[in-house]
Amino acid sequence: MIKIIKYxxxxxxxxxxxxxxxxxxxxxxxxxxxLDENQTKAVLSLMNIVIIVVPLISMIFAGNYYFNAYEFKExxxxxxxxxxxxxxxxxxxxxxxxxxxxxxxLGIPALIFGAGSTILYLILITMVLSVACAAIAxxxxxxSREKSRGLGLVLLAWFYFSLLYDxxxxxxxxxxxxxxxxxxxxxxxxxxxxxxCRISMMLKLDISALMGYTGALYKEFFSSLIGxxxxxxxxxxxxxxxxxxxxxxxxxxxL
Amino acid sequence: xxxxxxxxxxxxxxxxxxxxDLTWNQGDVIALIGPNGSGKTTLIKCILGLVxxxxxxxxxxxxSILNSYEYRKDIGYxxxxxxxxxxxxxGEMLDILTDVRNVKDSDRDMELYEEFKIExxxxxxxxxxxxxxxxxxxxxxxxxxxxxxxxxxxxTAGLDPVAVEILKGKIxxxxxxxxxxxxxxxxxxxxxxxxxxxxxxxxxxxRIDYSFAELREKSGESRxxxxxxxxxxxx
Numbered sequence: 001m002i003k004i005i006k007y008x009x010x011x012x013x014x015x016x017x018x019x020x021x022x023x024x025x026x027x028x029x030x031x032x033x034x035l036d037e038n039q040t041k042a043v044l045s046l047m048n049i050v051i052i053v054v055p056l057i058s059m060i061f062a063g064n065y066y067f068n069a070y071e072f073k074e075x076x077x078x079x080x081x082x083x084x085x086x087x088x089x090x091x092x093x094x095x096x097x098x099x100x101x102x103x104x105x106l107g108i109p110a111l112i113f114g115a116g117s118t119i120l121y122l123i124l125i126t127m128v129l130s131v132a133c134a135a136i137a138x139x140x141x142x143x144s145r146e147k148s149r150g151l152g153l154v155l156l157a158w159f160y161f162s163l164l165y166d167x168x169x170x171x172x173x174x175x176x177x178x179x180x181x182x183x184x185x186x187x188x189x190x191x192x193x194x195x196x197c198r199i200s201m202m203l204k205l206d207i208s209a210l211m212g213y214t215g216a217l218y219k220e221f222f223s224s225l226i227g228x229x230x231x232x233x234x235x236x237x238x239x240x241x242x243x244x245x246x247x248x249x250x251x252x253x254x255l
Numbered sequence: 256x257x258x259x260x261x262x263x264x265x266x267x268x269x270x271x272x273x274x275x276d277l278t279w280n281q282g283d284v285i286a287l288i289g290p291n292g293s294g295k296t297t298l299i300k301c302i303l304g305l306v307x308x309x310x311x312x313x314x315x316x317x318x319s320i321l322n323s324y325e326y327r328k329d330i331g332y333x334x335x336x337x338x339x340x341x342x343x344x345x346g347e348m349l350d351i352l353t354d355v356r357n358v359k360d361s362d363r364d365m366e367l368y369e370e371f372k373i374e375x376x377x378x379x380x381x382x383x384x385x386x387x388x389x390x391x392x393x394x395x396x397x398x399x400x401x402x403x404x405x406x407x408x409x410x411t412a413g414l415d416p417v418a419v420e421i422l423k424g425k426i427x428x429x430x431x432x433x434x435x436x437x438x439x440x441x442x443x444x445x446x447x448x449x450x451x452x453x454x455x456x457x458x459x460x461x462r463i464d465y466s467f468a469e470l471r472e473k474s475g476e477s478r479x480x481x482x483x484x485x486x487x488x489x490x
Contacts, residue, residue, distance in 0.1 A: 007351055014342045072340035075348075078303055079355050080328035254306045 008093030018097045025105025033113045043119050050126050051198050055133045056158050062094050062134035063154040067147040087250040094134050099127040121204050128235050129197045135242040142246050165192045193238040200231045256281045256435045262311035271297040273459040282432050286446040287439040289456035295439045331402030333393050335409045339381040346377035367395040370421050387413045405436045443480045
């Protein structure tokens, strides 16, 4: 298994896209931290960029790589290697390269400018988020037959999690504002990995006062130990469940 | 060695394979022939586990291949269109296959590798190779691990005449008594020299399943193409 992960990793690095991404994160993070005197403000800008860009990049990267490595997987499949191992290796290799790219790209400037715990937390959460997004994208492309449709659906999934989901929740809250929905909203946040990460980061930045009454509830819940465990556990589920479904489907898929 | 038992495969409404029953034994060289879209490649993909049959079973050395993958260590496969990862170099490809198969370098069969002069293109990427050259690499790889079952889908397509002769020579020299070879081709004269058993597929059904000797006897023709035509259209 480690052998196969290794070969996927070599293949990804040869692709050079991941190097470009690392450079992009490096430049973004460096310029924001360099330009802004106030580190909290810089971290806030960084968060706003990262929360939109990282899911998009992770999903497109994972989805595109699935199709790019199609022939490679065919070659591996003609060898005595189980399908489960092949698709799991691909998922692990994609996750490692995305997490490393983010860790280095955002981490190096942070270390240069003297990172606080906030920015390290932001980087860590972003790494977990990128892996969850990769897992979702992998599931979407495995379900679709051809590249153009697969990548289209990946974009749609990103659109849903980044924008549409929030619109739905807002509509819900507006229409049912007479009812006590606060606890329910915490639950709804867990159904969207991007929202969950955004909330978790915002609370770390101590700007939850901007979020009004719900923010207070969020703060109470998410800053407790149970809240942190809840965030981490839910993110792990967002990685594990799509991966497991992907494996199940891939095992029985005609290639 | 390979038993195919009432194998069905449907793609939507299309019956790619319709109740295929075949038994292939060690020592056989199977000529798997049929018009385009007759189900040859689907059948091969089923054997390789790339495609899952809708019904039926395939036994490899007495064991069902469904939900199994270890059996593939005994198969060498030369695909129809050599689809290889573009960015990999020829040498890297070779090393990966050797490594994943856990074969020692010294145990490899390098005859085709040398005859096709693949050493000289080791550092080229797969993308930069011409179709014929890729097919040469493909065939060298299929023979390299001396598999018990050798499956070749259109092996001569795209090869230049010299390369075809080299490949045919290799098939001739290979010890057939210990293995099973399955060759598909539209060029029947290529198959005539080796085939011991003829399987003709049409619309997913097996139309002819005779040994070459039986086929000659039944049709009264010695040429493969004429014999098949005679069986299919007895006039």
